[in-house]
Amino acid sequence: MGRGPSIEGRKNAEDAKRGKIFTKLIREITVAARNGGDPASNARLRMGIDKALSANMTKDTIERAVKRGSGTEGADNMQELRYEGYGPGGVALIIDAMTDNPVRTVAEVRHALSKHGGNLGTSGSVAFQFARVGELVFESTSPELEEKILETALEAGADDVVSASGKITVLCAPENFESLKAGLIEAGFEPISDDVVMRPANRVAVGADDVETLSDMIEWLEELDDVQEVYHNASLPDS
Incomplete structure (x- = not known):
């Protein structure tokens, strides 16, 4: 055995x-x-x-x-880079990286995309489909909890509260993120995730044939040492 x-x-x-x-x-x-x-x-x-x-x-x-x-312990030579591109099914991608070797990083990102039927785009080719927002996600266990989080979040400066798939997502302007998070935690609501992210304006449906390939591509990109974050506009089970 x-x-x-x-x-x-x-x-x-x-x-x-x-x-x-x-x-x-x-x-x-x-x-x-x-x-x-x-x-x-x-x-x-x-x-x-x-x-x-x-x-x-x-x-x-x-x-x-x-x-x-x-700079108090020697300078570092990291560069911040943002790549824009497309995955299978025309899914829009934003890939944020930090690297000391941009030639290596772009080669690795390009390889990950092409291996899965995607490609790099030019700067600005997909960024307009995303907005930088503060995002806090909570587990939804009851309509009463949703109502309490909604009321607390809006009073604390949230712009929107979205409930779907057993989760409550609170959205805000990046500059309000810290105070909003503090207000919600103080009220007894602990987020399961929270960050300032690039959130798509709309999510697109992905054909059944492309879901596994897209998921594999995202995982591949996230595993690259130089990649910090991967954002996409696909409608996936974990989106």
């Missing part, structure tokens, strides 16, 4: 995944710290540190990333 993955094998896989997450978080903190190493006056840095703490990153690791970004 065949055996499943060993405990050691599973642990190594989990450690590798955790390492990738930490790498991306450290890059975000480092780049954010270029605009000042004090989180009190740097909203992007505050958000990066919050994410890192939620992922159980140590404060020493966070402080080193801040110092590297602010």
Whole structure:
């Protein structure tokens, strides 16, 4: 009888995944710290540190990333890049990356897209289909909970509240994100995810033949070391 993955094998896989997450978080903190190493006056840095703490990153690791970004521990040479393109079925994609080697990164992104029937577009080719918004997602367990979150969110500065597929999504302007999140948490509502994202204006249906290919392509892109975030406008089960 065949055996499943060993405990050691599973642990190594989990450690590798955790390492990738930490790498991306450290890059975000480092780049954010270029605009000042004090989180009190740097909203992007505050958000990066919050994410890192939620992922159980140590404060020493966070402080080193801040110092590297602010120049107190040597300069870093990371560049922020945004790629726009199309996936199978004409799905629009925005791929945000941080890299010290743009030639390598664009080659890896292009390969991931072409391997799955997609292609890179020019700058601005799909960005107009997305808007930068604060997004907080909560589990919906009852109509009463939805009503309470709706009331609290709108009073705290939300622009919209959407309920679908057992989730409540609260949307706001990026500059209101932190105060809105704090207000909802203070009221006892803990989000299952929260971030400032590129949200599509509309989601498009994907043909059954393209769903698996698209999902595989997104996973491939997210696994690339230089890719920070992948946004798309496809209507998928987890969208």
